Amino acid sequence: MSDEKPFYEHHVFFCMNVREGEGCRPSCGKHGAETAQKHAKKRIKELGLNGQGKVRINQSGCLDRCEEGPVVVVYPQGTWYTYVDTSDIDEIIDRHLLKGEVVERLKI
Incomplete structure (x- = not known):
């Protein structure tokens, strides 16, 4: 078992996918x-x-996770969130990234 620390304490991915056309998934x-x-x-x-x-x-x-989006995932925990605006993003930063608390109201 390795005692190495991860390269990042938190790695946060924002889905940026854009689909074109009628009738496609969100x-x-x-x-x-x-x-x-x-x-x-x-x-x-x-x-x-x-x-x-x-x-x-x-x-x-x-x-x-298109139907649950927009989505962001925080690793290494693998916690998935949705959001409406930048105040939701601030809450994820303030609570999850700074304090280690899962933001239950935004979790998917």
Whole structure:
């Protein structure tokens, strides 16, 4: 068993997928994903939480939870969230990333 620390304490992925065409499944990219991801990245940097051993905010392609989206997943815990706006993102940052609390009202 390794005593190595993970490269990031938290790795956060925002689904950015955009689907085109009538009758297709919903897509996170059409429901504020870019704004939410940029907000999270900026806020983490402002808090001094970015970088190795801390928090990494990433974009991702489809995470296949389209009907529950928009979605974000926090690793290593594997906690899935949905959100409506940047205040929900702030709550995930403040409670989950800073305090280690799962935000039950946003969890999927």
